[in-house]
Amino acid sequence: MNGGDGGDVAAAPAGPPPPLEWKFSQVFGERTAGEEVQEVDIISAIEFDKTGDHLATGDRGGRVVLFERTDTKEHIGSRRELERMDYPVSRHPEFRYKTEFQSHEPEFDYLKSLEIEEKINKIRWCQSPNGALFLLSTNDKTIKFWKVQEKKVKKLSDMTIDPPRAVGNGSVASSSVSSSPKQCLANGGNADRSFNCLSNDLSFPPGGISSLRLPVVVTSNETSLVARCRRVYAHAHDYHINSISNNSDGETFISADDLRINLWNLEISNQSFNIVDVKPTNMEDLTEVITSAEFHPTHCNTLAYSSSKGSIRLIDLRQSALCDSHSKLFEEQEAPGSRSFFTEIIASISDIKFSKDGRYILSRDYMTLKLWDINMDSGPVSTFQVHEYLRPKLCDLYENDSIFDKFECCLSGDGLRVATGSYSNLFRVFGCAAGTTEATTLEASKNPMRRQVQTPLRPSRSLSSSITRVVRRGSESPGVDANGNSFDFTTKLLHLAWHPTENSIACAAANSLYMYYA
Incomplete structure (x- = not known):
């Protein structure tokens, strides 16, 4: 801006974005x-x-359900045109049910006497070059590549055949055949070709028939969505598949289980390449397993995978065929004297996600969310406390196996916020911009702000090697929410996803899919 004397005055630095109202x-x-x-x-x-125009969900019954965005199709136009019409650019997002299909069925491994659940573990969308929808889905053992497209409906219709017309391989000379008795010869032959029976088994009624009606297939203008499985990628994993991730090249993807990561070509289902193998020669020496893996969003040679020890490894596929060494290792050093029986269990990373630009990696362990800069492997740039209030209850959570729950995490498209789930069908949204104190607790219900804790949340900071790291806490009341209700550990929000370009979140509470916007 210009001052009164014509000199330039430096604009005040922009502060952190205000908290979103969901x-x-x-x-x-x-x-x-x-x-x-x-x-x-x-x-x-x-x-x-x-x-962001399509959303897919998978369930424990092996089904995949697709939803499509409807509010963007109703008003197509540039931002300038919308502003000229005084039409709000930011609208209430609306999705509708599109279709569903059975992706996986329960199976039985007779060699290992093991039941294989139909539950969908992961879904990943693939590039859609011709308007059709392509996606990968996996259960514990088998990955499938699906194509969903609209096809014109073909219907069976009756068509009346005029009497003198020839039909098919046989010919109908007249529908008004003579009713005078004539002897039918073998194979329906007759000397004067005027007959009322074609064979010993088939004859026209006396008086003939007025017309012949044959069913024909007619292509209508109606369309229906058809899901077709194009590829099945099987028999490549001895352990349960925990991750699949598409490569930015549009041709390959990875699948990861506890001990191995395999690289596939989408068009080749009978062969994969093992690129990571952490299985020791003696299984008694096993100390950590792979928990999650994801390709870099833009660099097709780079991927990251996390482990049960709380570390994240970045590997470069150009270095060697078998990536048994990493290019970077991200892990937080354990504080002296803080180790306990549960330390390693709660350090296990359940999910990792790259930011849209690939600069940051978000990881979720049982207690926290951590944001890592891939250019700084000395420690996370931000730590968000999610379950700190549960620390006194770790023994109980271990007894009922809740400590092994695997919560997912997600980042906003602009990279300014992160989100993850919790118990009592709650999920938390944290701001990760410099100087922000945003830490919002929401409930998966029609009133998401019902359990919002109205207390000022101040980030605690610690300096280490001149790098400022931020630790931000959510609502850390000891087992009760703002209304005094105890947390329900049987209802947990494990799965959620952030819209790639808008502040919109989809999350799952049991069999219900909730969607929120800000």
Whole structure:
């Protein structure tokens, strides 16, 4: 801006963005009070495509359900045109049910006497070059490549054949055949070709027939969505698949289990390349397993994988065929004297996500969210406390196996915020811009702000090697929410996804899909 004397005055530095005000958008599969949830209906995977116009969910019954954005199609035009019409650019996002299909069925491994669940572990969208939708889905053992596209409906229709017309391989000379008795010869032959029976088994009624009606296939203008499995990638994992991730080259993807990561070509289903193998010669020497893996969003040679020891390894596929060494290692040093029986369990990373530009990696362990800069491997740049209030209850959580729950995490498209789930169907949104104190607790219900804790949240800072790291806490009341209700460890929000370009979150609470916007 210009001052009165014509000199330039430096603009004040912009502060952190204000906290978002989240609002309920939609719910699919909402439960009524007292309704029992079927195990097969519980949502186990959520994923937006790159455009954000389509959303896919998978459930424990092996089904994949697709939703499509509807509010953007109703008003197509540039931002300038929308402003000229005084039409709000930021609208209430609306999705509708598109289609669903059975992706996986329960199987039985007879060699290992092991049941293989149909539960969908992960869904990943692939590039869509011709308007059709392509996606990968996996259960514990088998990955499938699906193509979903609209096809014109073909219907069976009756067509009336005029009497003198020839039909098929036989010919109908006249429908008004003579009713005078004539002897039929073998094979329907007759001397004067005027007959009322074609064979010993088939004859026209007396008086003939007025017309012949044959069914024909007619292509209508109606369309329906058809899901077709194009490839099945099987028999490549001895352990349960925990991750699949598409490469930015659009041709390859990885699949990861506890001990190995395999590289696949989308067009080749009978061969994969083992690129990471952490299986020791003696299984008694096993100290850590792979928990999650993801390709870099733009560098097709780079991927990251996390471990049960709380570390993240960045590997470069150009270095060697078998990437048994990493290019970078990200891990936080353990504080002296803080080790306990649960230290390694709660350090295990359940999910990692790259930011859209690939500069940062977000990781989720049982207690915290951590944001890592891939150019700084000395420690996380930010740590967000999610379950610190549960630390006194770790023994109970170990007894009921809740300590092994695997919560997912996600980043906003602009990289300014991160989110993850918690118990009592709660999820938390944290701001990660410099100077922000945003830490919002929301409930997966039609009133997401119902459990919001109205207390000022100040980030605690610690200086180390001249790098400022931020630790931000969510609501850390000892087992109770703002309304005095105790947390319910049987209802947990494990799966959620952030829209790639907007502040919109989809999350799963049992069999219900909730969507929120800000």
